[in-house]
Every structure is written in structure tokens, then in C-alpha cells.
Amino acid sequence: MTSAVAVRLANVSRHFEAGGGLVRAVDGVSLSLPRGAITALIGPSGSGKTTLLSLVGGLLPVTAGVVETDGIDLGTLDQAALTAFRLHHLGIVFQAFHLIDALTVAENVELPLTLAGVRRPDARRRALALVERLGLAARADVLPRVLSGGEKQRTALARALVLDPPVVLADEPTGSLDAAAGEDVITLLQTEATAHGRAVIAASHDPRLLARADRVVAMSFGRVV
Amino acid sequence: MAFDRVRVTITVAGIGFAVLLMLFLAALYDGVRTEANGYVSSRPVEAWVAQEGTTNFIKSTSLLSAAEADVLAQVDGVREVSPLLRVITTARVGERQVTVILLGVDPRSATGRPEAAEGDMVPSAGEIVFDRALARQHGIHVGDTLVVQGRPFRVIGLSRGTNSVLTQFAVVTLEDAQLLLGMSDMASFFLVRGIEGLPPEALVARLAGQVPRTAAFTHADFSANNMRELRGGLLPILATVAVLGAVVGLAVLTLLLYGAVLEQREIYAVLKAIGAPQQVLVRLVLFQSLAAAGGGFLFGALGYAVSAPLVVRVVPAMALSLSADALVAVGLATCLLGGLGAVLPLRRVRRVHPAELFRA
Numbered sequence: 001m002t003s004a005v006a007v008r009l010a011n012v013s014r015h016f017e018a019g020g021g022l023v024r025a026v027d028g029v030s031l032s033l034p035r036g037a038i039t040a041l042i043g044p045s046g047s048g049k050t051t052l053l054s055l056v057g058g059l060l061p062v063t064a065g066v067v068e069t070d071g072i073d074l075g076t077l078d079q080a081a082l083t084a085f086r087l088h089h090l091g092i093v094f095q096a097f098h099l100i101d102a103l104t105v106a107e108n109v110e111l112p113l114t115l116a117g118v119r120r121p122d123a124r125r126r127a128l129a130l131v132e133r134l135g136l137a138a139r140a141d142v143l144p145r146v147l148s149g150g151e152k153q154r155t156a157l158a159r160a161l162v163l164d165p166p167v168v169l170a171d172e173p174t175g176s177l178d179a180a181a182g183e184d185v186i187t188l189l190q191t192e193a194t195a196h197g198r199a200v201i202a203a204s205h206d207p208r209l210l211a212r213a214d215r216v217v218a219m220s221f222g223r224v225v
Numbered sequence: 226m227a228f229d230r231v232r233v234t235i236t237v238a239g240i241g242f243a244v245l246l247m248l249f250l251a252a253l254y255d256g257v258r259t260e261a262n263g264y265v266s267s268r269p270v271e272a273w274v275a276q277e278g279t280t281n282f283i284k285s286t287s288l289l290s291a292a293e294a295d296v297l298a299q300v301d302g303v304r305e306v307s308p309l310l311r312v313i314t315t316a317r318v319g320e321r322q323v324t325v326i327l328l329g330v331d332p333r334s335a336t337g338r339p340e341a342a343e344g345d346m347v348p349s350a351g352e353i354v355f356d357r358a359l360a361r362q363h364g365i366h367v368g369d370t371l372v373v374q375g376r377p378f379r380v381i382g383l384s385r386g387t388n389s390v391l392t393q394f395a396v397v398t399l400e401d402a403q404l405l406l407g408m409s410d411m412a413s414f415f416l417v418r419g420i421e422g423l424p425p426e427a428l429v430a431r432l433a434g435q436v437p438r439t440a441a442f443t444h445a446d447f448s449a450n451n452m453r454e455l456r457g458g459l460l461p462i463l464a465t466v467a468v469l470g471a472v473v474g475l476a477v478l479t480l481l482l483y484g485a486v487l488e489q490r491e492i493y494a495v496l497k498a499i500g501a502p503q504q505v506l507v508r509l510v511l512f513q514s515l516a517a518a519g520g521g522f523l524f525g526a527l528g529y530a531v532s533a534p535l536v537v538r539v540v541p542a543m544a545l546s547l548s549a550d551a552l553v554a555v556g557l558a559t560c561l562l563g564g565l566g567a568v569l570p571l572r573r574v575r576r577v578h579p580a581e582l583f584r585a
Contacts, residue, residue, distance in 0.1 A: 060580050090500075098582055
């Protein structure tokens with residue numbers, strides 16, 4: 001039976017040396033983040049939001065504590081297993097989209113399927129279905145450079161969702177978008193959380209996203225406040 | 226994967242020029258090897274007799290009495306003995322002086338006769354057969370007259386396999402060569418044919434000691450001695466330059482590929498972030514590297530096919546002979562470059578961290 005908790009952090013710290021001193025980017029954080037909900041991480045720059053996302057995604061190792069994402073203790077995984085974990089359990093959306101410019105919208109969305117070993121025709125079909133669901137059907141065969149910011153972020157969201165991950169991490173997902181496009185992306189994230197039972201964890205300064213989040217976690221100096 | 230067309234072009238061209246250099250050097254290597262030893266190795270004989278202490282045709286002096294051919298001809302198992310006199314001299318072509326190795330041969334015997342490219346290969350008194358590369362270089366044609374040590378010689382034919390690269394052979398009668406040398410009874414080598422069925426080693430054993438202060442060799446041994454001299458001289462230099470060409474190609478490939486990886490680090494970070502296994506990234510970099518190497522090889526091979534005939538036209542004495550083996554060897558070396566060229570870029574890719582995408 002799937003736990004209602006998608007992400008569990010137990011006394012998690014991430015410290016590193018910089019400028020001759022110890023930086024406590026995340027310091028003794030304990031949290032349980034539910035499925036089927038948007039959790040917004042807020043706080044000033046340098047408060048540890050992005051580092052916390054990286055820890056939840058296994059992109060950075062913890063200095064201390066335990067991170068369990070989708071029931072998997074990330075501390076027990078080696079690099080290859082962490083890579084496979086990200087592919088199958090996680091979707092990541094970036095503020096700057098980070099689409100691959102040489103690939104079309106559909107090909108960008110197809111990429112995780114290809115990495116997962118899904119055969120080409122099936123991967124294409126699944127990618128196109130998702131592209132259509134996110135309102136990008138007419139743009140499936142164009143390159144990212146001709147897309148608007150909102151379309152780029154929807155493409156990035158499609159890429160993040162195409163392998164149906166239980167957890168979606170979003171770093172300032174509306175940070176590069178105008179108001180209408182930002183609203184659109186927030187709605188999509190909310191739909192993914194409520195209709196598909198995903199845990200959406202978003203670091204954001206956008207008050208509209210905070211207003212529609214199911215839970216808001218405020219951070220300051222690496223701690224939850 | 227994103228490719229910058231200008232970068233790809235520069236990479237392929239850079240590797241292509243390195244491949245072109247390697248192909249030219251390989252062709253020159255083969256050309257020198259076959260041409261410089263071509264005359265000796267193509268003699269239709271079983272044995273060579275030289276002055277004692279002389280082991281090869283290229284880098285030694287051998288002086289024999291031509292009359293000793295009659296002594297050797299009496300040896301059991303000998304079918305024919307033909308003297309050959311080698312004289313390094315200068316021929317005047319118009320206003321120009323050309324250094325040639327003049328070979329005085331017995332015109333009645335086929336053993337000293339060069340391979341024909343054009344015209345007649347059997348000189349009479351006052352006639353000369355000229356190497357075709359040298360002839361092309363100096364605009365000499367069959368029927369022309371040139372002067373060797375004040376004596377006119379009419380060109381009756383042009384030969385192939387007589388270009389030793391550093392200098393070329395011209396063939397006259399033995400008597401003419403002796404006259405030019407000023408020594409009427411002189412020969413450098415005896416070319417010996419044995420009777421049917423007699424092994425060359427047995428022939429050499431019978432020839433040994435028949436004439437004082439001479440040494441006899443099987444044709445295979447004498448030709449191998451020449452090759453050994455070549456390998457010890459020009460060929461290692463060519464091989465060294467070919468290796469340098471490969472090193473330049475490797476440096477170009479590594480530098481440009483490394484730059485491409487730096488430029489595309491965001492893509493590698495994205496691939497890592499979304500769960501691309503390490504082997505996918507390795508394959509991606511290797512593919513780029515091998516594709517660049519493959520493109521470079523095609524560029525270089527095409528460049529060679531186009532430019533080699535032009536180079537030979539401009540420098541006729543340049544002996545170019547690209548064998549299939551050499552082409553395959555350069556191809557394999559280019560593949561190896563492709564693999565090696567990916568090593569440093571792969572180390573750089575390994576250090577790309579997906580978490581950096583959150584900051585960009």
C-alpha cells in the first residue's frame with residue numbers, strides 16, 4: 001500500500017565549506033510532504049529552498065539525516081541507482097526550462113521515455129498524448145526557440161511528467177513567465193497534484209502559487225521556520 | 226544533440242588535415258619503400274655477387290673486375306652472369322645539372338633491364354633510358370639528347386621503378402658506363418641466374434669463394450638488406466612525422482570536443498538531472514568524437530584522392546603509393562584518435578553536476 005507521505009526528511013542537514021567558513025545551507029530539517037498536494041517552499045534567497053529540492057531529488061548528498069522520497073532512502077543508493085531513481089520516481093521543472101534546443105517539443109518530452117528504454121513508436125505515442133493533454137499538440141514538431149515562455153514551461157512540465165513520477169520538484173516554475181502563463185502553469189501543477197496524486201514541491205516567490213498551495217513551508221538560514 | 230555547424234566543420238577539417246598528412250606520409254613511406262628498392266627487388270635473378278663487405282645496393286660501394294663474370298659463369302648451376310656498373314654522375318639537361326645514378330648494363334641480358342614506361346629499354350652505345358619521374362621533372366622526352374660528362378646521349382625510353390626518391394636511375398650500356406668512369410674492366414655487381422630447380426641458397430653456396438674478395442647473396446637476402454638500409458634512414462623520419470600528424474589530429478579533436486562539452490554542459494546537466502545513465506553520456510561523447518574522426522577521415526581521404534595526383538604532377542620525383550593496408554591503418558589510427566579524443570571531454574562531463582541547473 002502506498003504511503004500518504006511522498007517525501008520524509010528526518011533531521012536533514014547539508015553543510016559545506018566556503019570562504020573559509022562552514023555554510024549551513026540546510027540545517028536539521030524534518031518534514032513530511034504528502035502526495036496529492038502542492039507544497040510551496042518559501043524564503044529569501046539563500047534560505048535553503050533550492051538545496052532542499054536538490055536533497056529531495058538526490059542531486060546533492062546530505063551531510064546528516066535521512067531523505068526518503070517515494071519510500072526510498074536516498075542515502076542507501078549509489079550514483080547509478082540515484083540516476084535511475086530520478087528517471088522513474090521524479091519529475092523536475094526548472095525556472096529556466098532547460099529544454100534541449102536541438103530537439104522538437106515532442107522529442108524533448110520523449111527523451112525520458114527513450115532513457116527508460118521505451119521503444120520508439122510507443123515513446124512517440126505517449127509523448128504526443130501528454131503534449132496534447134498539456135495543450136501543446138499544435139507545437140509538437142517545433143523547436144523550443146520558437147515557443148513562448150509559457151509553452152516552454154509546459155513542455156518542460158510534460159518532460160517531467162511523461163514517466164508518471166509520484167514526485168515533482170519545481171524550482172521557481174513561474175519565475176520566468178508572464179502573469180497569464182504563470183497562472184496556466186500553476187493550474188497544471190495543481191491538476192497534476194490533485195487529479196494524479198503527485199506530490200508537487202515547488203520553491204517559489206510567486207504569491208499566486210502560494211495562494212493555491214496546500215501547504216507552505218517557510219525557510220530561513222537553512223531551517224524551517 | 227545540439228551541434229554548432231561551424232565547430233563541427235572546424236573539427237572535421239582539423240582532423241581531416243591531420244589524416245591527409247598521415248595519408249601522404251603513409252603513401253610516401255610505401256612509395257619510397259617500393260620505388261627505392263623497386264629496381265633491385267624486380268631483378269629476374271636468383272643471386273647477387275658484390276665486393277666483400279658490401280651488403281646492399283643503396284648505401285655501399287662495390288668494385289669488381291667485369292672479367293670475373295666469366296669465372297662465375299663456369300660455376301656449376303649458373304645459367305647466366307650479367308655485370309652491372311653503378312656510377313653516380315651528373316647529366317646536363319639544357320642549362321641544368323641533374324644528379325643521376327647511372328647503371329651500366331649488358332644490353333643482351335634482360336637481368337639489368339628496367340621496367341618500361343615508354344619507348345625502348347635496350348640501349349646501344351650513346352643511348353640512355355631515363356627515369357620517367359626525373360624526365361617529367363626536367364621536361365625530357367624520348368628522342369631528346371642530354372649530355373653526361375661531355376658525351377651526348379640520346380634518350381630512347383623512360384623507365385618506371387627507377388626512382389629512389391633522393392635520386393633517380395638512368396640506364397646505359399656497360400661499355401658507356403665504363404667509359405664515363407674511365408675504367409674499362411669495372412663492374413659493381415654481378416646479377417646471376419641459376420638453372421631451373423636449383424634453390425637460390427644452393428646457388429649462393431656454389432658461388433661463394435669462386436672469386437676472391439667477393440660475397441654472394443640470394444636475391445631475397447640482398448633485397449632485404451636494401452630494405453633494412455631504407456628502414457634505418459628515411460623511413461623512420463617519415464614514420465615519426467606521421468605520428469606527429471596523428472598527435473596534432475588528437476590535439477585538435479580533444480580541444481574542439483572539450484570546448485563542445487563545455488558549451489553543452491547545460492545539456493549534459495539536464496540529461497543527468499532527468500536520469501540519463503552514465504553510459505548514455507559516455508556513448509553521446511564517444512559518438513560525437515567518432516563521428517568527427519570519421520568525418521575527418523573521409524575529408525582526409527577525399528583530400529588525398531584529389532591532391533595526390535596534383536602533387537605528383539608538381540613534384541614528379543615524389544614517390545607516392547598508398548596501399549590498401551596503409552589506408553586501413555590510417556583509418557584505424559583515426560578511430561583510435563576518436564576514442565582517445567573523447568577521454569578528456571568525458572572526464573569533464575563526469576564533473577558536470579545537475580544541481581547547477583537550479584541556479585541557472
